[in-house]
Amino acid sequence: MTGNELLGMLMLVLMLGVIFIGFPISFTLLFLALVFGWVGLGGIVFDLAFFQTIGLMKEQTFAAVPLFIFMGYVVEQAGLMERLFRSFQVMLAPLRGSLYLGVILTATVFAMATGIVGAAVTVLGIMAAPIMIRSGYSPRLSAGAIAAGGTLGVLIPPSVMLIVMGPVINVSVAKLYAAALGPGIMMATLYVVYTLVRSFIDPKLGPAVPKEERAASFVAVIREVLVGMVPLAALIGCTLGTILLGIVTPTEAAAMGAFGALVLAALYGRLTFRGLKAAAYSTTATTSMVLFLAVASNVFGAIFARLGSAGVITNALTGLPVPPVVTLLLVMLLIFLLGWPFEWPAIVLVFIPIFYPVVAAMKYDMLWFGTLVAVNLQTAYLSPPVAMSAYYLKQVVPQWSLATIYKGMAEFMVLQVVALVLLMLFPEIALWFPRWLFDTH
Amino acid sequence: MLPPRSEEDEPGMAQPSPALLRTIRIVDGFSDWSGKAVAWLILPLVFGLAYEGFSRYLFNAPTAWAFDVSYMLYSAIAMLGAHYTLMKGAHIRTDILWDKFTPRTKGRIDTVAYVAFFFPAMALLFYASVDEAWRAWQLNELSEQTAWRPVLWPFKAIVPATAALLMIQGVSELLKSLYAARTGRFIGQVEKIEL
Numbered sequence: 001m002t003g004n005e006l007l008g009m010l011m012l013v014l015m016l017g018v019i020f021i022g023f024p025i026s027f028t029l030l031f032l033a034l035v036f037g038w039v040g041l042g043g044i045v046f047d048l049a050f051f052q053t054i055g056l057m058k059e060q061t062f063a064a065v066p067l068f069i070f071m072g073y074v075v076e077q078a079g080l081m082e083r084l085f086r087s088f089q090v091m092l093a094p095l096r097g098s099l100y101l102g103v104i105l106t107a108t109v110f111a112m113a114t115g116i117v118g119a120a121v122t123v124l125g126i127m128a129a130p131i132m133i134r135s136g137y138s139p140r141l142s143a144g145a146i147a148a149g150g151t152l153g154v155l156i157p158p159s160v161m162l163i164v165m166g167p168v169i170n171v172s173v174a175k176l177y178a179a180a181l182g183p184g185i186m187m188a189t190l191y192v193v194y195t196l197v198r199s200f201i202d203p204k205l206g207p208a209v210p211k212e213e214r215a216a217s218f219v220a221v222i223r224e225v226l227v228g229m230v231p232l233a234a235l236i237g238c239t240l241g242t243i244l245l246g247i248v249t250p251t252e253a254a255a256m257g258a259f260g261a262l263v264l265a266a267l268y269g270r271l272t273f274r275g276l277k278a279a280a281y282s283t284t285a286t287t288s289m290v291l292f293l294a295v296a297s298n299v300f301g302a303i304f305a306r307l308g309s310a311g312v313i314t315n316a317l318t319g320l321p322v323p324p325v326v327t328l329l330l331v332m333l334l335i336f337l338l339g340w341p342f343e344w345p346a347i348v349l350v351f352i353p354i355f356y357p358v359v360a361a362m363k364y365d366m367l368w369f370g371t372l373v374a375v376n377l378q379t380a381y382l383s384p385p386v387a388m389s390a391y392y393l394k395q396v397v398p399q400w401s402l403a404t405i406y407k408g409m410a411e412f413m414v415l416q417v418v419a420l421v422l423l424m425l426f427p428e429i430a431l432w433f434p435r436w437l438f439d440t441h
Numbered sequence: 442m443l444p445p446r447s448e449e450d451e452p453g454m455a456q457p458s459p460a461l462l463r464t465i466r467i468v469d470g471f472s473d474w475s476g477k478a479v480a481w482l483i484l485p486l487v488f489g490l491a492y493e494g495f496s497r498y499l500f501n502a503p504t505a506w507a508f509d510v511s512y513m514l515y516s517a518i519a520m521l522g523a524h525y526t527l528m529k530g531a532h533i534r535t536d537i538l539w540d541k542f543t544p545r546t547k548g549r550i551d552t553v554a555y556v557a558f559f560f561p562a563m564a565l566l567f568y569a570s571v572d573e574a575w576r577a578w579q580l581n582e583l584s585e586q587t588a589w590r591p592v593l594w595p596f597k598a599i600v601p602a603t604a605a606l607l608m609i610q611g612v613s614e615l616l617k618s619l620y621a622a623r624t625g626r627f628i629g630q631v632e633k634i635e636l
Binding site: 024031034050053060248255258284388 | 476477479480481483484486487488489490491493494495497498508511512514515516518519520522523525526527529531532533534535536537538539542547550551554558559561562563565566568569570573586596597599600635
């Protein structure tokens with residue numbers, strides 16, 4: 001190893017140490033990159049840092065990040081999720097386990113209207129838990145369904161995580177969206193099948209909704225569905241459809257989607273200045289926390305590569321005397337373990353760039369790899385005891401103990417691992433849709 | 442959000458001095474105000490780009506300005522909101538150990554990190570970018586991205602402005618950390634943002 005390569009490795013080790021202690025990651029990265037770069041490369045490092053920063057700021061695709069986050073907040077503020085849940089509830093009421101189905105379908109549709117997980121678990125907990133409790137549903141399975149459904153937003157398009165991941169692994173965001181759709185729907189299906197089968201085997205877990213909670217008449221059901229479901233479905237269809245068909249860029253679709261969400265909120269009479277203010281402020285903080293980290297890790301990554309240390313890691317990992325598939329499994333296991341202490345922006349922006357050249361050197365399909373990482377990171381949302389979703393759920397549903405919530409989440413985590421294994425064995429789950437979409441059209 | 446969250450005032454526990462509180466309140470107030478002002482840029486971003494989308498695909502009349510406007514507005518929100526995000530305590534920390542630390546330990550770690558890491562990093566970022574922004578202003582540099590060709594200096598000035606704003610809010614954060622290190626109590630609250 002040359003002096004500079006050694007310097008880069010030292011920078012990496014220090015970075016890991018400092019961020020584990022808990023100082024904000026973005027500032028740590030910037031500091032270490034600038035100082036170590038200065039020592040190793042001289043004053044040119046400042047030009048490099050500025051160039052990298054401006055380059056990232058010109059990445060027009062990232063404009064979709066605040067837009068999809070904003071869209072999600074507007075949809076949430078407008079109470080569209082409650083309407084949606086109400087529609088599913090009245091539609092499915094006589095069915096055993098119908099509330100599980102309602103929760104998971106609502107969460108899936110909501111995931112298609114927002115770029116982040118956000119407050120999905122909280123909102124689902126507030127609106128679904130009381131009726132689940134009244135209807136005698138199993139607390140454990142209910143908590144698991146709410147927590148698992150709530151995390152789908154990080155995987156299902158228009159996921160902000162995928163927008164950020166696209167440039168990191170050199171895959172277009174539209175393709176990543178197309179590839180994530182299959183696994184996302186597979187995941188939701190797994191949840192549904194699991195809860196329904198459990199409810200059919202043991203009706204006590206999820207009885208039909210009591211008569212007095214059902215809609216008065218068939219007409220009322222139709223009305224609820226038309227008012228509560230169709231407009232949102234149309235908005236989502238237009239937003240995602242235009243991206244996938246390549247009619248507009250993800251950025252434009254995000255703007256049109258956000259605009260549509262504002263219009264919908266206004267039509268429902270739920271567009272208030274207070275709500276708009278809250279949405280705008282939250283959007284800024286969330287966007288800034290993700291994208292300022294993107295800037296910092298972009299500078300860090302460029303300097304790490306320039307010092308030559310990135311090459312050392314790639315050579316070491318590709319030189320392992322094991323078949324490529326074992327190396328890939330190792331990388332996936334590392335990401336799974338990193339998902340414990342780190343939130344996805346840190347993993348996608350700091351660690352994936354380190355693994356990327358390794359996976360690329362082994363000639364794996366980056367689209368597939370990106371989807372695997374996305375499913376892997378979604379799993380982290382459900383891993384006790386670090387998963388914050390458990391605490392959010394506990395806060396809004398004090399009747400459920402943390403232990404019950406954890407047990408429920410653990411059951412769904414098993415489903416996640418099943419999905420991950422399926423996706424590794426059958427890459428087509430992710431790849432057929434983008435291939436069909438982009439190669440034949 | 443001020444004054445401090447003192448559960449009960451233990452005797453002998455020093456209250457923060459009025460000067461300290463005033464400084465923190467002024468700096469936080471400034472960051473709150475300026476961050477919220479920046480937040481409203483989301484509306485022109487939504488309307489501008491939605492207009493472009495409709496205009497191009499429905500009426501086949503693309504605008505000259507949408508591309509430049511989109512990256513300029515988004516990066517303004519992301520960068521010029523960073524100090525507001527810092528005030529909210531929302532920049533990502535690894536909380537696996539952090540959550541177990543006492544307020545005093547947190548204060549000590551942050552004090553060291555702000556002095557040793559944060560301020561030098563922001564000063565270097567400012568140094569790395571201020572000349573470029575200045576040159577763009579002097580040369581009246583124009584964007585090469587589109588036919589609209591807007592001036593580039595406001596866009597390039599975002600970088601040094603971000604560093605400067607972060608340093609301003611950093612003063613307040615450093616004072617809060619020092620106070621927590623000394624007394625084991627926090628001034629203000631941090632928000633955990635759900636991603």
